[in-house]
Amino acid sequence: MVADPAGAPNFLNRTLWIDDNLKVLSGINSECVDLVYLDPPFNSKRIYHAPLGSKAAGASFADTWTLDGVKTDWADVQEAADPAVYHTVVGAGLSAGESMQAYLTFMAPRLLELHRVLKPTGSLYLHCDPTASHYLKQLLDCVFGRTNFRNEIIWAYTGPGNTPRDFKRKHDTILRYVKSRDFTFNLDAVRVRHKRTYPSGGMISLAAGGRTRDEIHARETDLISRGKAPEDWWTDIGAGSHMSKIERTGWPTQKPLALLDRIIGASSNQGDVVLDPFCGCGTACIAAEKLGRQWLGIDIDTKAAEVTMDRLARECGDNTYTIGEHGPRQGKLALADGDNRVFVNQNPPVRTDPDRPTRSPRIRTIRWHELGTGARRPCPGCDRPKYFDDFDLDQIQPRAKGGLDTDDNLQLLCSSCNRIKGQRLTMTELRQRLQTEYLREGINA
Numbered sequence: 001m002v003a004d005p006a007g008a009p010n011f012l013n014r015t016l017w018i019d020d021n022l023k024v025l026s027g028i029n030s031e032c033v034d035l036v037y038l039d040p041p042f043n044s045k046r047i048y049h050a051p052l053g054s055k056a057a058g059a060s061f062a063d064t065w066t067l068d069g070v071k072t073d074w075a076d077v078q079e080a081a082d083p084a085v086y087h088t089v090v091g092a093g094l095s096a097g098e099s100m101q102a103y104l105t106f107m108a109p110r111l112l113e114l115h116r117v118l119k120p121t122g123s124l125y126l127h128c129d130p131t132a133s134h135y136l137k138q139l140l141d142c143v144f145g146r147t148n149f150r151n152e153i154i155w156a157y158t159g160p161g162n163t164p165r166d167f168k169r170k171h172d173t174i175l176r177y178v179k180s181r182d183f184t185f186n187l188d189a190v191r192v193r194h195k196r197t198y199p200s201g202g203m204i205s206l207a208a209g210g211r212t213r214d215e216i217h218a219r220e221t222d223l224i225s226r227g228k229a230p231e232d233w234w235t236d237i238g239a240g241s242h243m244s245k246i247e248r249t250g251w252p253t254q255k256p257l258a259l260l261d262r263i264i265g266a267s268s269n270q271g272d273v274v275l276d277p278f279c280g281c282g283t284a285c286i287a288a289e290k291l292g293r294q295w296l297g298i299d300i301d302t303k304a305a306e307v308t309m310d311r312l313a314r315e316c317g318d319n320t321y322t323i324g325e326h327g328p329r330q331g332k333l334a335l336a337d338g339d340n341r342v343f344v345n346q347n348p349p350v351r352t353d354p355d356r357p358t359r360s361p362r363i364r365t366i367r368w369h370e371l372g373t374g375a376r377r378p379c380p381g382c383d384r385p386k387y388f389d390d391f392d393l394d395q396i397q398p399r400a401k402g403g404l405d406t407d408d409n410l411q412l413l414c415s416s417c418n419r420i421k422g423q424r425l426t427m428t429e430l431r432q433r434l435q436t437e438y439l440r441e442g443i444n445a
């Protein structure tokens, strides 16, 4: 297949994927997304259900984590051969226990993929809470580089709750990272009102030298009307529970549109691509649509597409949105003006960019499952039971004999068999070699 130019998108605007986001992300071309907002489960050790009778009734997601449950994701972290990520995940396991390690194991490969799909001018906002924010920040430092950290935003709210031995926990944390120094940031799009009547607090008159009272007043008025840059603590958005009736869907942990308006307004331009890989009831998608951005959403729950379509119809003006036909290879991103199709896609995209891997990054995991069930699996070379980590990825027909680096020519072979087979032996030759060695060593093969 001929590759598309670097940075060319392989999806259409308004695509919603209903699938595990890791599968979808690994199929998205590199560097074609301007802004990522993600609001993953927070490791709260709870199972969330939408209330019966709400628009999202039937939607649910579990926020409980075990190492067994993330075995396949773990393989990806190892495959990424990223020692900083690996040690951060394992270190969190030592200080906070297995559930935190499992949670970060789930997050790490997704953050690596999100970093890859961002344009050099792009930004990522990770929404979390104090349960895991300090570990996630460390993980993001590894993935984005510490100097690309820009803000720890505190979204503060009030609400009921009784914590007799603590201060009430009433804030979420949003970690903002950029891909490079050349990032998009539109301060003027997100200015907020000054609280004081005189924003300069009288400093203008001191610094202004010979300005008249009228000039100072005009300057003060100008400053007031322009508004000020928001601080990194946001108290003016209100809690999720304060959302209007039209906005509220009942989706567990739904976020307010006002929060997404600020993030999208600040870190993207008209026509840019916004991606939410844990989109739930589509809050980021709806905000992006209203602000004239293109968008992609991913959620594992089929209900996400239904609720997002319903929100588009109710909250996005007079447009009539229809479900469009889709294919795994979408080609271009933009839709013509007035084309209001939404693409609900169950097939992950297929990468078409020049740096797409020639082998699937998940192939080791897939092959592992093919070997059979049980904690240890027999090696196809020596037939001895081995653990997952004892296996290497091997070309069945060796490269020296014309074997290709394609999925159907790859298998898992235990490290010692792989060493013997090397680049030259076929499987038949390997087994003959092993027989000879067993006979020599007096082992019953």
Ligand SMILES: C[S@@+](CC[C@H](N)C(=O)[O-])C[C@H]1O[C@@H](n2cnc3c(N)ncnc32)[C@H](O)[C@@H]1O
Pocket (backbone or CB within 6 Å): 019, 020, 021, 022, 039, 040, 041, 060, 061, 251, 252, 253, 254, 255, 256, 277, 278, 279, 280, 281, 282, 283, 284, 298, 299, 300, 301
């Ligand atoms: C905290 S909620 C997001 C809420 C969203 N921000 C909103 O305003 O509606 C997390 C979402 O992640 C989804 N999710 C969990 N694991 C996922 C996975 N592996 N791939 C895609 N979505 C996933 C859940 O179904 C849930 O909708």
